[in-house]
Amino acid sequence: MSARSKTLALHVGVILALLLLHFVLPTYHHGNLARIMVLSVYAMGFNLVFGYTGLLSLGHALFFAAGMYGSGLTIAHLGFGAEAAFLAGVVSAFIISAIVGALALRTAGVALMIVTLMFAQAGWYTILYFGEYTRGDEGFVIQRPDRVFWGIDLSDASNRYLVALLLFAATLIITLKFVESRFGRVLVAIRENEERARMLGYDIFRYKLGAVILSGTISGLAGASYGLLFGYVGATFATVQYSILPLLWVLLGGAGTVLGPLVGTAFMTYLIDKSSEYTAAYMIVAGVVLVLLTLFARQGIMGEVRRRFLPWLP
Amino acid sequence: MNLLSTKGLSRSFGGLRAVSEVDFDLPTGQVRALIGPNGAGKTTFVGMLCGRIAASSGRVIFNGQDVTAIPAHQRIAMGMAYTFQITSIFGRLSLHENVALAMRRRGDLSDAAVDEAVTDALRHVGLADRAGSMGGDLSYGHQRLLEIAVGVAQRPKLLILDEPTQGLTDGEIGEFNQLIRSMTGNTTILLIEHNMDVVMATADYITVLNFGQILAEGAPAEIRASAAVQAAYLGKA
């Protein structure tokens, strides 16, 4: 069995497994998994930049929020339908990631990290500044009638799950195709040895920008879906914490692995959900995990799996 | 007709003039060796040729086009290939991928064609059987060969080899010399080299750089005979 077909089998298998879980999971975990799938779309978007291109962005919350507010505000103030609003969200994430990318990618390393952080911070302040429209920190509800997509009521539990699964599957396949594409392989080359890649004649900036835009747009897609699926648009999603979370998920699951984001997001979500039953300070878990990861498992879960068992894992 | 030439090419770092007023011409199809003592400015000069270092003044003309202001990756795309002095391969990628990356950039090959060409290129440097292993797992000598294979794989008009035989065993050097000879005719080669045996074995013509300026140019025999060169270079060697 060739690596390609193994890969294909594995990922189709994962998607089918998630579909199967739809019928067997108890309500709570069913709902959780729906959220996890949407958030791992966000994580997959982040992974393209962090895991595959080797760029550390601390500002992805800006793209997530761009998607969320792009859809939420158009519904609230322009009376868009869910379909148009969703599109608006993705487009605004696309535009913003293009702008931020074009600027931020002039820097590298530490500077890049701080620049992205600053842009995201400015974005958050902007949301608060235009509180008249965004309702500032309070945020606002997307009412159920506004959450009907192609006649599908997204507030219905099973619809939400299936739509989340659809989004997840689509993103999974896209990222899989992407990282196996020539473009994707160049990104990996850039991550591994930027100077060498340049001296092979690749326009590094163009490739990085491409990665940031795709990554930002996917993050925005996650943000837009999150708003529509869970009915709330709020400024906390634009705060630094929501830039750090995908980093945490991806590191935990395994940077530069296609399935890592899902694994990491699921693992972290349940870790916090469980630990919150024992300690009020459950974010301490996030902290400890981050430190331990850097110390002992920089590859993350799937990274280790790849290293030990499945070298062909993309 | 010259594939590459420079006019008054200079570069200074702070007060120090690493390369000054170099006029250099490299005819198509020639294997040119660039030699000179340490700190003669060879690497700086080559750096300016392929765009890794910006020139302070002067011009670089490649294939009839002034490329002085053109960024490195575009010069490569125009048909230059550069192999690093300190091996710089993709350590965590397979040999196959290392070479394939070089092939694909040209964009005119199907995946199948790339695979074929890669195997071909690896066979050329005798690494075909290692295609699957990671670049980082190779011995230093083999990494140098891979480096060269990557250069060759780009099917460049001009191949710039920066001290390619550094750290190679005599056996490997022999293979290298054959490799170079086998390419003469269809590829123009600029070879920065310390090992005079390699130079003498491969170069059609030699340029000697000293204190950032061209000290002498000529056929291997002439250079070997030149007193100035011996004083500046061979004497020390």
Place this chain on the structure above:
Amino acid sequence: MEFGPHLLLAILEGAVQAAVLTLTAVGLSLVFGVMRVVNVAHGEFYMLGAVLAWCVTSTLGGHPAIGFVAALIIAPLMVGLIAAAADIFILKRLEYEPKNTIVATIGMLYVIQQVTLIAYGPEARPVQAPFNQRISLPWFEFGDAGFALTWPWGFGTTTYKLAVIVAAVVVLIGLWNLMARSRLGLIMRATQLDREMAQAFGMPVEKVNAMVFGLGAALAALAGVLIVPIQQAHYLMGAEPLLLSFIVVIIGGLGSLAGTVLAAVVIGLSDGVISVFFSPTLAKILSTLFVALILVFRPQGLFGKRDL
């Protein structure tokens, strides 16, 4: 209030901010300059300083001055030790690889914050200033009665706020002496200039790392102690100074101490002054974007020379 006094008051307030900010930022800058480590947990060391100050003062009791002086010594010391330990047990093992250290310090940020929450609680707790008298300030104007001193309404400051400014200056002078005169200072400056060269000259670069990290954290903690009689100790208070310090260190040119001090003063003052002219939230948006763009178009910062 008339424009003149208003502006002056804003500058005065800015100066207090600048003083505290300088100490915090210099700590961050030192760590980056010498160790090339971006310490995202720096703000938490500042917070720890403030929280420990509360613990010390509230356990000692007696005249506020006693507890406060004790806090000035104990808090930075403890925080410094904690940081040094973090360096030895975490950062050193990561060989200071940039991406990993950033992630690790993010982790440390959460750990410190949440441990504080458990041990100290969610309240904002006040620490009494050793002394705190209000000083009304005069303003001059040329009325028909000619030159006259007036006492504009609300135009004043407090002795403690002035003391903070003085204290910051003193500490900076001390630090300057350390850098200029001591062997540690020499090693730090050498490492900052050229790490490889310093190592080549057989300087124990790796050894000083723990010290530098501790010193940087201690400076932040000291800033925390100085500010806590003005603001309160709260487990989330680290975020703002972290962001500001980043801004300062960037504008100052990453790693350049002189630049950092200069930038801290500028930022601190402007933070006050901008509020005179702009809607505050808008001001925050603009200043954040400004900093981002500086990094984009002038990575070496406004005053710095070194590139990243």
Place this chain on the structure above:
Amino acid sequence: MTYKTPKPETRRSVLTKLAASSAVVAGAAAMPGFVRYSQAQTSAPIKIGFQVHGTGIGAAYGRWYDRTTTAAAKLINDTGGINGRMVEIVAEDDGTDPKRGAEVVEKFASQHNCDVAFGTLFSHVVIGSSPRAGELKLPYFVVSEGHHVASGALNRYTLQPGITDVKSQVQAMAPFVASTLGKKVTMIFPDFAFGHNHRDYFSAAIKEHGGEVIQHIAIPPSESSFTKYFPQIPRETEVLYHVMVGPAVLTFVKELGEFFGPSRPEIFGFIDSLEAVDLASPGLEFLDGTYFWEGNPRYAQADQSEHDKFFRAAVGVDENGASVADPKDVATYSHMFGCWETLHVIKAGMEAAGYSGPGDRAKLIEAVEAMTEMPLSQGHPQGPKLFNGKTHQVFGQQYITKVVNGKLLLAHTAPIADTLYPDEVDYTTQSF
């Protein structure tokens, strides 16, 4: 945002649409195992999910909300529970974060199988959680004083029967401010939604009483020093109206004092600026003679009702509004009563509805919607209330206290009449 009634959605059309988007997925929807319901045993205790701000900016409030809730639950259980069933409080920390808040609501509904959820204070958490509560058909009793419920932004499953909302609080202050303190008002408020509510509602209300706001001073989020904003206070200001939240409140008030020094205008503040802060803290001396809105007077008043006495004793608060255990640990007295009263409303509602399990959730909500008068009583120690079933919002009298020798003494009681405003929504028209 105005509410539109949902268009009916048949399973079939859902399927066709889904099929259009993905064949794989479509197959799924047709299969059984969709509706997930779990009936609580009628003998089992009534589970009340308590969404508590254990961490994050709300934590200081959260701890007192927790104590109050525990005390109220104990009282209810000691007096026979609800419909003979004991009450079990299931507390989950929401980190004062809307995303986590929504997750917690889901956890109540489908993991802990709670009968109702309750207890949220911070508006963004309420707004983030309420859609999920609505979808999961989980009655969600918030104690947030936000106007979001009565504004119609939420849904039929979200109610606020235990605490008056900010719009009422603010407008009820206007008559007193205008008549007793002065007509030229300068407002200082945080530059986000909560502060904007104060800005908008008070500015409008004071106008009606012949006063005007001559200056709005918005303090940006995450600000930690305030003096630099105070010079914007016009000299002719007669009344300074301040409201601030978050960890920096004490700094804010202290610097206010340092700014004015000897000569200050009348100062009227919302106790939020000093909630959970000891009035004896250094630097607050200047507050003597200033006025505060209090949802419920922190210091036991001369005419303290027996119910307030009982309430304090039950929760463990002394006559200075601090914890009996630790006099430095000051209660969030103006808000926490809401938890107590809300639990009693839930009890009354369940008993009126003959509530037996999640199947009766709709009945419970209808029962609460039917409520009107809530007289001063053990269950309503803060004072008499009037519930509006259409807007799901309760209205209660508000208190203005004056600082005298470091204590807050009652100066004015705003009657319920002053808190009323026209309905902005009728939730009863929404289907369950």
